[in-house]
Amino acid sequence: MDTTQLLKGILDLAVLAVLAAEDGYGYDVVRRLRAAGLDDVGDASVYGTLRRLFQQGRLTSYVVPSEEGPHRKYYGLNQSGRDLYEEATKQWTSFTQVMEALLGLGKEAA
């Protein structure tokens, strides 16, 4: 099954989850997602998702200057983002329950 399509659907929630735990900058979020097990997640997708969530008013952002490396633009959840995260988590939970029931039925039949 093509996981990229699945991933597109849930990437928003995954990114929100990462940021809910702790603020992060672009590549940092990518690394954390991959570390969590989403190996296939694309850098461009994560970057684009961050930009889009920010434009939708869900994220705060601030730049942390650095002397050695490049300046980093950090993102974090604002109140709207936290509300969205909560809502999306509920939707995910109920959705997975439905899917598990469906798949459980499938298993029994097979």
Added chain:
Amino acid sequence: MSMATAHPEVSSYLSALRAHLEDLPEGERQDLLEDLEQHLAEVAAEGEGSLVDRLGPPDLYAAELRSSVGLPPDGGRGLGERLLEGARRSSIGRMARGVAATSAYGGIRSFVTELRPGWWVLRGYVAVVGLILILAPDHQYLSDIPIPIPWLLGSQAWGLAAIAAGIWASVALGREATNRMRARVISFVVSLIVAGIGFDLIPRVQERLAMAAAATYEEPEAFGPGFLQHQDGTPIANICPYGADGRRLEGVLIFDQDGRPITEVAPVTAPEHQEVERTLPKGVDGQRIANAYPHRVMAGNPETGELEPLPCPSVLVPPQKPPDAAEQPVVLEPSPPTED
């Protein structure tokens, strides 16, 4: 701020990406690329290998980026879409989305949608008529039917054909607009222009209709007002009375329903004759009576140069039976007093 000099690869990758984002509005593209520069620098700083190895070719990166940001694929956007996209993303766009979510708005919107085809037809008609009136200020205009149809190339049929073509084009544009973004923008702009023309048109049309109405009441110029004439403009130069038995009558006094004498006969100006002398019968007191007919008219014949009488025509009036006693018309003289 920019680390491009430390990472030339970043700037070249960035340039390649920029090429695939060229259809974006300037501000948006700048914004995206600025952050992206920092991001790419970060990626380059943290790992090994070239950017292309780690991120894939720039065109694929750009496509994936567009997809996750919510933009349509490259090459899919014309001016109309870009304008609409920009509007949507603005704060006004967000407010509009909030309003659009209400059910009242939904009801209004579906009603407006039903009106749309009617507007397309009206738009086509107004566009054609408006263009004709604007381009031909001296245009002659007729309104036989309730809806004014302009004349074009000398006939109303052409005007009607032009209007039909305009309506067809307008409807075609409208239907295309429901499917394609660019057509929607064009249709909207055309509607605005035509609405503007329409407002300017209303006084012009009223003026033309008034002119057309006035034209039908124009007096013939050969004879000024005040002379008797037939409805088709032929002047009445004499009144020739005949009796019921076919005899020509002389000295008949003609009055109208109020007792006013009718005297305004036209001078004879038929091409062959010019009136020279009109002899009116004399009354008992020797005064000329202007409303006693027929007038005796002598006219000069341009060919012979002599005066000729212009008699009343010898019309063959079939003699009628003299009226019966029972049908005797009322005689205008005081009736003898009766004793009842």
